[in-house]
Amino acid sequence: MSEKVKVGVVGVGAIGRNHARVYSELESADLVAIYDQDADLAAELAKEFGTTAVASLEELIEKVDAASVSTPTVTHLDVAGKLLEADKDVLVEKPISDSLDKAGVLVDLAQSKGRVLQVGHIERFNPVMEQLEACMSQPVFIESHRLSPFPKRSLDIGVVLDLMIHDLEIILHLVDSPVAHVDAVGVSVLTHREDIANARIRFENGCVANVTASRISPESLRKIRVFQSDAYLSLDYQEQSGWIYRKDGMEIVRDEVKVEKDEPLKLELSAFVDCVKKGEQPKVSGQHGTAALDIAMEITHLIEIGAKGGMDGLEVSAG
DSSP: OOSOEEEEEEOOSHHHHHHHHHHHHOTTEEEEEEEOSOHHHHHHHHHHHTOOBOSSHHHHHHHOSEEEEOSOGGGHHHHHHHHHHTTOEEEEESSSOSSHHHHHHHHHHHHHHTOOEEEEOGGGGSTHHHHHHHHOSSOSEEEEEEEOOOOSSOTTSOHIIIIIHHHHHHHHHHHOSOEEEEEEEEEOSSSSSOSEEEEEEEETTSOEEEEEEESSOSSOEEEEEEEETTEEEEEETTTTEEEEEEEETTEEEEEEOOOOOOOHHHHHHHHHHHHHHHTOOOSSBHHHHHHHHHHHHHHHHHHHHHHHTOGGGOOEEEO
8 A cells, every 4th residue: 555544533532632633644544534423513624634534433444444443432433443344544642442342352353353453552552662672682671650630521430531541551561561569549539430559560571560540630750660681761752851860880871761752642543644654563552552451441340349348448459
């Protein structure tokens, strides 16, 4: 496929709007259609980004080679499933679905149809990830913090599936070892689901990860620290900057990490379009998205059990 890939966006809320914006700027893509149940919003954005607002998902399917799905999580199977059934390649926003069974259906469908199924774990395309992958080969301890002001979106899911899942997917990728044990705590503040959460994950290879997420913070923060025997890397996803600390005899020396800054969403969507053109597997596949969903749902379950038991039962674990 040498010509531009004809792409569409299903769901043009806060996230989908940015998908439409980036697609309209990519030289490798032709944004041919957007669809949203809010027809007025779709028409407004179609005018802004020089494309067509269609009246149904079926109409969009007729026009595109591939599409982004940024609808509510509970609709992912229905929407992405219809696209895959019609032999279209799909980028579905994270989490891949609201249950492991549904995620499995999407993965199996993509495999049976031979289509690309990419999951929108955008931090895997953050330029700082190149430094993590290049410098850290055997992490023994990882600490991540992801904080944001109250988003007034994605309220159908808690902060674990909304925010923490980004870091869970990255940690699974970096450690590359089965999970041995999980402890989790969480508190509901503004919604009926957890708005603050912390998880401690121990892997079979001995690595431990401590992961914190909040969506009621007065400020935004997205940082990760990764330790291994000979070095410690501290990275800021938001600023796309960081430092690496190494042993030099009996001293610790610090060097600035050189990061070539870029927009992660542009890199993510460009990679998706490239996979569509070449028929290659994406960096974050349906299987990767399902693995992240699996541990995120386990953490959510532990938090729910703790909440039912009252404050004394907040800290629980699963082997």
